Amino acid sequence: MSVENPVERYLRTDRMPHIWCPGCGIGTTVNCFTRAIDESGIPMDRLAVVSGIGCTGRVAGYMHVDSFHTTHGRAIPFATGLKLAAPDVKVVVYSGDGDLFAIGGNHFIHAARRNLDMTVICVNNLTYGMTGGQLTPTTPEEAIASTMPYGNFEHPFNLPYLAESCGAVYVARWTTYHVTQIKKSMKEALLKKGFSFIEIISPCPTLYGRRNRIGDSLDEMKTYKTRSQIKNGADTKSVDLGMGGPIVVGKFVDRERITYQDAMEAFYTRKLGDRYARASH
Amino acid sequence: MAQTQIRIGGFGGQGVILSGIIIGRAAAIHGGLHATLIQSFGPEARGSSSSAELIVADEPILYPYVKDLDMLVVLSQDAYARFTPALKKGGLLVTEADLVHLTPPVPAAEHFVVPATRLAEEIGRKIVLNIITVGFFGAVSRLVSAEALEQAVKESVPSGTLDLNLRAFRKGYEAGVEALAKAKV
Amino acid sequence: MHADPAGVLTGAHFLDGDHAACEGALAAECRFVAGYPITPSTEVVERIAQRFPQVGGVFIQMEDELASSIAIAGAVWGGKRAMTVTSGPGFSLMMEHLGFAVMTETPCVFINVQRGGPSTGLPTLPAQADMMQARWGSHGDYEIIAVSPNSPQECFDLTLKAFNLAEQYRVPALVMMDECVGHMMERVVIPKPEEIEIYPRRFTTAPLDEYLPFAPEQNMVPTMVRAGQGYRFHMTGLTHNEKGYPDMTVSGQARLLTRLTDKIKKNATALTDVVADQVDGAEAVVISYGITSRVAMKAIQMVRAQGRRIGSLRLRTVWPFPEHVIRDLASNVRALVVPELNLGQIVREVERLGCGARVVGVPHAGGTVHDPAVIAQAITEALR
Numbered sequence: 001m002s003v004e005n006p007v008e009r010y011l012r013t014d015r016m017p018h019i020w021c022p023g024c025g026i027g028t029t030v031n032c033f034t035r036a037i038d039e040s041g042i043p044m045d046r047l048a049v050v051s052g053i054g055c056t057g058r059v060a061g062y063m064h065v066d067s068f069h070t071t072h073g074r075a076i077p078f079a080t081g082l083k084l085a086a087p088d089v090k091v092v093v094y095s096g097d098g099d100l101f102a103i104g105g106n107h108f109i110h111a112a113r114r115n116l117d118m119t120v121i122c123v124n125n126l127t128y129g130m131t132g133g134q135l136t137p138t139t140p141e142e143a144i145a146s147t148m149p150y151g152n153f154e155h156p157f158n159l160p161y162l163a164e165s166c167g168a169v170y171v172a173r174w175t176t177y178h179v180t181q182i183k184k185s186m187k188e189a190l191l192k193k194g195f196s197f198i199e200i201i202s203p204c205p206t207l208y209g210r211r212n213r214i215g216d217s218l219d220e221m222k223t224y225k226t227r228s229q230i231k232n233g234a235d236t237k238s239v240d241l242g243m244g245g246p247i248v249v250g251k252f253v254d255r256e257r258i259t260y261q262d263a264m265e266a267f268y269t270r271k272l273g274d275r276y277a278r279a280s281h
Numbered sequence: 282m283a284q285t286q287i288r289i290g291g292f293g294g295q296g297v298i299l300s301g302i303i304i305g306r307a308a309a310i311h312g313g314l315h316a317t318l319i320q321s322f323g324p325e326a327r328g329s330s331s332s333a334e335l336i337v338a339d340e341p342i343l344y345p346y347v348k349d350l351d352m353l354v355v356l357s358q359d360a361y362a363r364f365t366p367a368l369k370k371g372g373l374l375v376t377e378a379d380l381v382h383l384t385p386p387v388p389a390a391e392h393f394v395v396p397a398t399r400l401a402e403e404i405g406r407k408i409v410l411n412i413i414t415v416g417f418f419g420a421v422s423r424l425v426s427a428e429a430l431e432q433a434v435k436e437s438v439p440s441g442t443l444d445l446n447l448r449a450f451r452k453g454y455e456a457g458v459e460a461l462a463k464a465k466v
Numbered sequence: 467m468h469a470d471p472a473g474v475l476t477g478a479h480f481l482d483g484d485h486a487a488c489e490g491a492l493a494a495e496c497r498f499v500a501g502y503p504i505t506p507s508t509e510v511v512e513r514i515a516q517r518f519p520q521v522g523g524v525f526i527q528m529e530d531e532l533a534s535s536i537a538i539a540g541a542v543w544g545g546k547r548a549m550t551v552t553s554g555p556g557f558s559l560m561m562e563h564l565g566f567a568v569m570t571e572t573p574c575v576f577i578n579v580q581r582g583g584p585s586t587g588l589p590t591l592p593a594q595a596d597m598m599q600a601r602w603g604s605h606g607d608y609e610i611i612a613v614s615p616n617s618p619q620e621c622f623d624l625t626l627k628a629f630n631l632a633e634q635y636r637v638p639a640l641v642m643m644d645e646c647v648g649h650m651m652e653r654v655v656i657p658k659p660e661e662i663e664i665y666p667r668r669f670t671t672a673p674l675d676e677y678l679p680f681a682p683e684q685n686m687v688p689t690m691v692r693a694g695q696g697y698r699f700h701m702t703g704l705t706h707n708e709k710g711y712p713d714m715t716v717s718g719q720a721r722l723l724t725r726l727t728d729k730i731k732k733n734a735t736a737l738t739d740v741v742a743d744q745v746d747g748a749e750a751v752v753i754s755y756g757i758t759s760r761v762a763m764k765a766i767q768m769v770r771a772q773g774r775r776i777g778s779l780r781l782r783t784v785w786p787f788p789e790h791v792i793r794d795l796a797s798n799v800r801a802l803v804v805p806e807l808n809l810g811q812i813v814r815e816v817e818r819l820g821c822g823a824r825v826v827g828v829p830h831a832g833g834t835v836h837d838p839a840v841i842a843q844a845i846t847e848a849l850r
Contacts, residue, residue: 012700015711045696050540061700061712066693068543069702069712071566074536077500077528081537082693084524085498085544089694110529268519277472277522279497281545302651306480309653316480318651343764344838345650345757433480 010034010044012064019058023209023217025176025202026056026123030063032179033094033121036186047090050079052104055129055204056096056122063094073103076111079118087117087261087281090190097124098136101157105137112166112195114260119189119196122159125204133207140243144211161236163197164253170196171236171253176203177224178249185251194259201247212243283338285424287352288367289414290332290360291380296411297356301333303415303433304425308337310436311429317342330359337424353390354418356380356397356410375418377410393421393460400452404445412438412446413453420457427454469493469662472521481654483621483647484509487577488517489654490625491549493662496575497523498541498548500534502556505589506645507579510551531556535563539572543701545692547629547667549575553645554583557596558603564638565604568726570701571680571688573632573667577625577641579648580807582832592645593832594756595808600640601785607723609730611737612640612785614755618652624782630665631737635729636687642784644807646757646835670697680722681708686729730786739783740791748777750801750849753792753816755781757835758805765805765841776845787815796821801848805841807832824848 011034020026037047044065051060053072060067066089070078075093083091093100100108100122111118127145128134135145135152138159142151163171170192172185182200189196203209203220214220224247231239232250239248258266268276287304291297301318309316314337321332334347352373355361361381365388368374374390376383379398395417401410412434419430431450438446473492481489488510491499499518501511511525518525524541528534531552538548552560557578567574580596582588596603600612611631613624621643628639670677670689679699680688688708691697700710705722707713713722730737743763745751754762759780766776779795781788796802796819804813805828813827826848830836 012711044698046694048693061702065698066543067698067700068540069700069704070536070539071562071703074532074563077533077537078540080526080528080533081498081500081540081542081548082544083540084526084537085541085546085548086693089544106529107533110533264524272519275520277520279522279524302480305651309480310478316652318480319646320649342652343760343767345646345760345835 006038007031007034010037010064012062015062018062020055021206023203023205024055025125025200025204025217026059028176028179029121029123029182029200029202030059032182033186036183036190039183040187040190042090042190046088047092048082050075050082050091050093052095052099053130054096054099055125056094057099059094073099074107075099076104076107076120080111080116083116083118084261085281091118092190093118093120095122096129097122097126097138098128101137101159109162109166112163112168112197115167115169115194115257117194117259117261119192119198121186122197122199123202124159124199125202125208127204127208129204129207133204133211138241140241142243143208156241158236158240159199160239160252164236167195167257168197168253169194169255169257172197172251173199173201173239174249175201175224175228175247177221177228181249188251188254192254194257201241283340284342285337285351286347286349287335287337287354288332288347288350288364289335289354290330290364291356292329292359293331295331295356296408297331298333299437300411300415301335303412303430303437304418305335305337306437307425307429307433311432312425314339314425315342317345319345330357332360332364352422354414356414358382373422375414375421377414391464393417393457393464395453396456397453400456401449404449404452406445409446409449412449413456416450416453416455417457417460420454421461430454467664467666469659469664470495471659474659474662475656476658477656479654479656480651481618482509482649482651483615483618483643484579484649485513486618486621486654487625487641487643488513489656490622491575491629492517492521492523493622493656494547494626494629495664496547496549496629497521498538498546499523499525499550500528500537500541500548501525501551502528502531502534504553504556506581506648507551507553507577509648510577510579531559532563535560535576536566538574539563539567539570542572542574543693547633549577549629551577551579553579553581553589554587554596555585557599561599561603564610565606565608566703567638568604568608568610569703571636571726572638573636575625575628575632575639575641577643580642580644588833590645591833592757592835593807594642594644594758595811595832597642597784597806597808597811600642607727609727610638610640610785611635611730611783612642613739613782614642614784615647615782616756616759616780617647618650618654620782621647622654622656626662630663633665633667634687635685635733636690637730640785642756644757678708679710680706682725685733686725734786734788735790737783737786738788738791740788741780741782743778744775745777745779745795748775748799750774750803750845751777751779751795751799752803752805752841752845753779753781753812754805755784755812758807761835761838762805762841764838765845768838768842769845774846774849784812789819792816792819793821796823799823801826803828803841803845803848805836805844806830807835
């Protein structure tokens with residue numbers, strides 16, 4: 001008798017094996033994501049996953065839902081159009097740190113500001129994996145990258161702080177060590193109305209871990225375990241990431257704000273009254 | 282008639298472009314004519330100056346810009362200085378009584394002075410200066426009928442200001458008819 | 467299918483080309499627009515912003531043109547007819563998503579109200595210098611459709627047409643306006659909704675598990691879906707197979723690119739939209755498009771008045787280039803004269819097809835239109 005893997009129905013099994021390296025954390029996050037969808041009760045037919053370009057950008061292609069593999073950095077504006085056109089669909093942007101915060105940074109801040117009703121999941125492996133380990137806006141100071149061969153002297157983004165300041169209504173950070181918490185946060189984010197953001201610190205043993213003497217993925221997990229400090233509700237200003245020191249994780253923000261679409265509809269109803277024609281979908 | 286090329290010039294805020302639009306709309310929508318209007322966006326449109334180029338014709342208009350100026354309406358000294366040299370010999374010139382001093386003197390042209398500022402003050406709203414000018418120009422140019430112009434005014438101004446603007450238009454038109462009669466004497 | 471009356475402003479109006487293009491989009495049932503302000507195209511989105519809340523449309527002013535040009539793709543896959551509007555510098559930023567729309571067969575409309583370039587150039591003055599960028603500006607091999615209106619009326623007509631062609635062929639369709647037609651006001655007649663033909667999106671009727679989102683059907687064009695219908699489809703800007711899955715093979719690339727280009731190339735005759743005037747028996751024919759076609763006609767009239775037989779061929783659709791029409795013409799005339807508001811773009815296409823006829827470009831760096839006398843002189847000299 002064969003037992004179905006509970007995760008499998010959410011994946012395009014006809015696309016396996018995936019492209020991710022052994023020890024990569026992206027698959028772990030996808031595993032959590034499938035379980036979160038399952039628990040959220042959101043029908044698969046009403047879920048769309050949008051990715052940009054990069055290793056995490058391949059997530060859309062492996063999810064057995066309506067899935068869009070867009071251009072580098074532009075998953076969020078694509079998702080914006082999709083959500084505004086099809087509000088009945090839950091839209092999730094799933095991409096990496098370089099895609100979302102370097103080339104796509106401008107779109108992230110504006111989508112958060114507008115409080116577009118979408119969930120953004122960032123797998124933050126602190127580097128560009130697909131192109132060979134270059135510096136991203138989240139690479140910690142001192143870390144070695146192929147384009148920072150002597151170590152990074154740029155100051156990185158603190159993503160939860162950025163997300164909160166721009167207006168996200170839900171902000172959480174975990175590492176791939178925290179699978180239970182990731183799943184729980186993903187479920188909460190999926191069910192949260194408005195712009196929700198989850199950062200998942202994830203190993204890239206091939207291009208980041210080895211270069212920075214962290215060791216293999218298992219060593220990285222041990223690091224996450226020892227360095228992580230769970231501080232739900234922590235002040236996001238205080239959750240900067242360095243090469244060493246604590247990795248503050250937890251659910252930092254969970255608040256209410258009117259979404260872009262609700263604001264638009266309420267506003268036009270007030271201003272135009274009967275002349276306002278709501279978009280049909 | 283073939284083609285009449287018109288320029289209306291003044292400064293920003295006077296509603297110069299709107300007056301061009303009203304005449305163009307009157308010709309193209311209610312006058313059975315063709316009309317092409319272009320707002321000047323070129324370097325000459327910098328600062329506070331504003332001008333519209335309007336061509337009215339009884340056949341489709343090909344070249345869209347004014348090249349041979351048949352009629353000129355100026356509501357500012359600057360526009361007077363800039364555009365009168367281009368006015369065709371014997372062309373129609375309309376200048377605003379209080380805003381334009383005729384220095385250097387008017388070139389050889391059929392010249393009318395519209396007391397738009399004074400008439401607008403009589404109505405009590407300076408803002409209708411442009412609509413008064415449209416009425417006046419309509420009467421002295423005889424390019425489009427008063428009915429067509431009035432209809433175009435109705436379609437071009439905010440509904441709350443309709444009465445005011447219609448009064449302004451008629452006042453300007455009457456002043457134009459008067460000026461025309463005087464000129465013929 | 468006829469137009470939804472909600473978006474159709476039936477009647478005779480005195481409109482500029484930008485506003486007329488907006489009305490064309492509304493009549494075409496465009497209900498999603500993403501844009502970023504840029505002169506001289508801004509009036510299009512300003513009118514959209516004014517009109518959309520009253521016709522069930524969604525307008526969003528995005529943070530830049532990159533965002534605008536892909537937000538429309540998202541909206542299309544969410545089921546809407548969508549467009550974005552820009553001018554030179556913004557058009558440059560949109561190039562990646564022009565290619566994305568080609569690759570993912572996303573039907574959408576890009577309006578470019580051309581101004582003088584390169585770079586910031588002449589923001590408030592006309593040019594036709596993005597014609598080759600429209601054709602070749604995104605990387606890789608591709609085909610698109612581009613129309614070129616010469617009046618506010620045609621801004622309405624051809625924007626409407628662009629939407630229909632985009633749907634029919636599942637390609638981005640480009641409305642290549644220019645500052646002059648964009649800001650010029652003329653009479654624009656908008657027909658009744660029942661007189662406006664809408665080419666509806668062809669949605670699949672396949673069973674949920676049998677649908678192949680990129681399998682060619684009618685005219686090599688696949689049928690579409692929208693998110694949330696249960697098809698659980700995938701699309702990607704990567705080279706892909708009929709299922710939409712990445713296919714990184716030489717044969718996969720050849721197969722996909724051949725179909726994406728053939729669906730336009732092999733329908734080029736059907737896509738041809740030219741207006742010919744007195745070309746039979748002409749000594750020379752002037753080939754022009756957009757605002758220049760009006761100025762060229764003025765020049766043609768001047769030369770005809772001297773007793774010369776001069777024809778006019780006006781391209782309402784510029785891409786795909788009407789090669790067969792030009793070839794036929796070239797073998798019957800002594801000269802082909804190509805005035806355009808750039809330093810020589812479409813003239814290259816004509817030279818390529820010239821077949822022995824003398825091909826003379828009449829370049830202009832932009833900022834205004836040609837002096838008709840200059841074109842007239844070029845025609846006369848071409849016949850010398």
